[in-house]
Amino acid sequence: MSAPDAISESATDGEVKDPARQDALEDGQLKQSFVQEVEEALERGDDEEVQALAAPLHNADIADLIEQFAPQDRAALAAALGDQLDPEVLAEMDDEVREDLIDMLPPEQVAEVLGGLETDDAVAIVEDLDEADKQAVLRALEPDERAAIEEALGYPEESAGRLMQRDLIAVPQDWDVGRVIDYLRGAEPDALTDDFWEIYVVDARHHPIGTLRLSHLLRSPRTTPVAQIMEGEQTLVPVGMDQEEVALRFQKYGLISAAVVDASERLVGMITVDDILHIIQQEADEDIRRLSGAEEGGIHERTRDIVRQRLRWLVINLGTAVIASVVIGLFAGTIEQMVALAILMPIVASLGGNAATQTMTVTVRALATDELTSSNTRRTIIKEIRVAIINGLAIACLIGLGAALYFSMPLLGVVIAAAMLGNIFVAGLAGVLIPIALDRADVDPAISSSVFVTMTTDVMGFFMFLGLASIVLL
CATH class of the missing domain: 1.10.357.20 (SLC41 divalent cation transporters, integral membrane domain)
Structure with a gap:
């Protein structure tokens, strides 16, 4: 069997291949017996056992595990998880559960967590804090991280400015393919975003004029001008646009990512489809609850x-x-x-x-x-x-x-x-x-x-x- 065939077979059956994860999950959900094992280990004070049980889990599964515990036990479980409480775990949590857990952590630890997140995820956590806690956490952040979050908080709630990521890759239109590739390979690891699907092409005023797909970049000769292979048509998102309208644009045009521009049409950020999936689910949940008069009352709320x-x-x-x-x-x-x-x-x-x-x-x-x-x-x-x-x-x-x-x-x-x-x-x-x-x-x-x-x-x-x-x- 060829490698592509093997990948296709494992990717289409929809099952978890890791035996340890299979013991914990059933139909994509945590088994009750597994949750009980973690509860018993936590009651014994056996942090090593808790960490061993949680080690095979995905960050989203760990977030689900914390949500399964009673509110008064979640802080103890988070402490027992230690380094396995990755910042991405908080990003995957239900909003009410995350807010309660953040309230139990000191500002320095919250700031450390925020430092490991994308700007949009960090903003989602900070904006739910009380004003006093918010200021304490912002003071504990590194200056550049604090500036990015404070800038995002300056935009209206549920707007593209709150949703966008500041880290993106943009190149001038007069570069060629070889120079773009050398730039991507030679940049410092922290200078570029970790995940990207498109490269934005900008003019001298930093206005986006097109997008460069990675597939086109990698399959073109090094001497090919970027302007020749870029796609001129793109969907630009104003920084003040409501997040629901942004989600509708992604759905309508089948976007993977979109450039966010300010009032002067300068490129200031990007929004990716993983954030949009969360928004679509959130807006749909809100509409369903509101139709029955339940509004924001989820099962984890007080x-x-x-x-x-x-x-x-x-x-x-x-x-x-x-x-x-x-x-x-x-x-x-x-x-x-x-x-x-x-x-x-x-x-x-x-x-x-x-x-x-x-x-x-x-x-x-x-x-x-x-x-x-x-x-x-x-x-x-x-x-x-x-x-x-x-x-x-x-x-x-x-x-x-x-x-x-x-x-x-x-x-x-x-x-x-x-x-x-x-x-x-x-x-x-x-x-x-x-x-x-x-x-x-x-x-x-x-x-x-x-x-x-x-x-x-x-x-x-x-x-x-x-x-x-x-x-x-x-």
Whole structure:
């Protein structure tokens, strides 16, 4: 078997080949038995055993291991790991876990950790510190590292300036391939970034004018001018651009890295796809939690913080539920005269809410990914109306026929069928119009949409069903 074949076979089976790691992992996750072994070694105070167990693990696996421990035991585990607590382990951790762990470390040790990280990862840690701890850590850093981090902190939160790496490779456009290769080979190890996929070509004003792929560089003769083999088209990211918009550009254009430019269009940094993958996951997680009113409350966050974040929206939901109850109260006499209405009311509200949630989820995600724009909003609304009418007719026929047969009242079947059709129609409109309206008003639709959509479907569902019932049946 040739070397490329062997590499391909080992890379495509998706399994961990290291036997020691296989003992610790199952389907890419730490085995419970392995975590228990580490816990027992830590309880015995056997730091050497803890280090031996963790030695085969990847930095991301060690981060997962620390997250598996109770908050009060994480500092002890970090201390027992010793030198195996690589700076990259902190970069791989959940934000809440990392913040708690950093709070337990002295500023000098935090500064030492930051010195081993890329600027963007170091900034992600520093920006979560309290102001006093932040200043203490910055004072403990080397002057050049402190200057880079302070410059990054000067940019808005969740912007390209916070996300970018300062270390990159840029060459003048008048160099040839041989000079670039000699430069890469002869530079001091600390003078160049460790990982790069593209070399940026700049003019005399340090404006990026193209990119040079490593594959083109290595396969071209030494005398070939850089300007001849560089790619002139490139995606430039303004330093103040929101990180979510940066992620959308990477996704849209299939980028591996992108140059970051300041207001004068000078090259100041680069963003790589590994950072973007983290941003995409982070933004998707936030949208999912916000749709349910959970906002930032992850499983590692403190109980009091989770309660504070969720309770606010539960109180708002309580207010909207009271509005729906008021509508029901208006038809109390109608319900008293026909018990069947009370039995069928939850069906109308439930199906309307589910239909609205389907439309709302798709709309919010389309807004977040820039798929829903001003040019296709009208077409999207018309399509959702068609979907609502078709689904409403199908569900109306089913529930109408079922209610008529069960209660032996054909008119009741007609009433609930009409109310169901109307509520699903309203649900479709609310599910698309409310997120769009909130987005146009610069309010995050992921946070607020569900409250207003649920209120709309509940109120309109009860009003249509009980109103029609009072007119037709009584």
